[in-house]
Amino acid sequence: MVLLNLPGQIGAGSLSFMAMIGRFFMFVGQALLRGFGGPFYWRVFLDQLVRIGYLSLPVIGLTALFTGAVLALQIYIGGSRFNAEGIVASIVVLGITRELGPVLGGLMVAGRVAAAIAAEVGTMKVSE
Template sequence: MILLSPLGAIGRSTLSMLGLIGRVAIYAAQAISHLVRPPFYPREFAQALLQIGWLSLPVVGLTALFTGGALALQIYAGGARFNAEAVVPSIVAIGMVRELGPVLGGLMVAGRVASAIAAEIGTMKVTEQIDALVTLSTHPMKYLTAPRVLAATLSLPVLVAVGDVIGIFGGYLVGTSRLGFNPATYLDNTVDFLELWDVLSGLVKGAVFGFIVALMGCYHGMNSGRGARGVGRATTNAVVSASILILASNYLLTELFFTA
C-alpha cells in the first residue's frame, strides 16, 4: 500500500492534468467559434487592442533592445574563439527574428497581459459582473473572451516585428559603438543574411503566442475561485500556464518550420 500511494498520486495528477487540457481545448474551440459568429463588439476589441498591443510596446521594445545588445556581446565573445567575430550582425538578426523576438515578446506580454486579463475577469466573476452580463443578454465569451483573443492574436505579430527591429538596432548600437563594426557593413551583413521566412516564421509564432496569452488569461479569469485568494491564484496560473505553453509551442513550431 505504501508503494501504491505514490503511484496513486501520479495517476490522480495525470487524470487531473488531462481533464484540464480537455477543458482548455473546449474553451479554445468555443473562443474561436465566437470569433466568427455575430454579434461582434468592436469597441471592446479596440479597447483590448489598446491595452494588449499599444501599452505593451514599451515593455517589448526595452526587452528587445537590451537582448539585442547582449546577444551582440555574447556572439562576439563566442565567435572570437574561432575567429568568427564577423558573424555578429547576421546571428543577431537571425536570433532576434526567429527566436528571441517572438519568445521574449510573448513572455513579456504573458507577464503583463495574461495576469491583467485574469485579474480583471476574475474580479468580474467574484463580484457577479459576469452573471450581470448574462442577465443583460450578453454572452461573456463574446463580450470578454473573443475581443481579447482576437486583439492579442493580431497585435503580438506587430509587437514582435517592432521588437525585431529594436533588437537588431540594439545589436547594431553595441556592434558599432563597442565592438568596432563599421555601421554600413553591419547593416549590409544584417540584410544580406536575413531571409523572408526568418521574419515570417517569427510573426506566425507571435500570433500563436498572442492567442495563448489571451486564452490563458480569460480561461483562468473565468474559472477563478472566490475572494482575493481565488483571483490571486487565477492570475498566477494564467501567467505560469501561458509562459509554459509559449515555450512548448515555440519548440513545436520551430520543429515544424525549420526541420520538416
C-alpha cells in the same frame, strides 16, 4: 466463435468513432455560430486590441533590446577567439528574428496581459 463476431465488433467500433467525429464537428459548428453570432461590440474590441497589442510594445522592445545586447556580447566574446567579430551582427539578427524573438515576445505579451487582466478583475472584486 470469436471470428464470427469480429466484423460486428469492427463495425460497432467504426460507428462509435464516426459518431464521436460527428459530435466534435457539431460542437465546433455551435461554437463558431455562438462566437460570431449576437451583438459585436466594436468599441470594446478595439479598446482591448489597443490595450493588449499596442501597449505591450514597450515591454517587448525592452526585452528585445536587452536580449540582443546580451546575445551580441556573448557572440563577440566567443567569436573574438577565432577572428570572427565581423559576423556578430548577422548572427544576432538571425538568432533574435528566428528563435528568440517570437518566443520571448509571446512570453512577454502573455505575462503583461495576464497581469493586467488579473489587476482589472481584482479591482472589480474590491469595488463590488
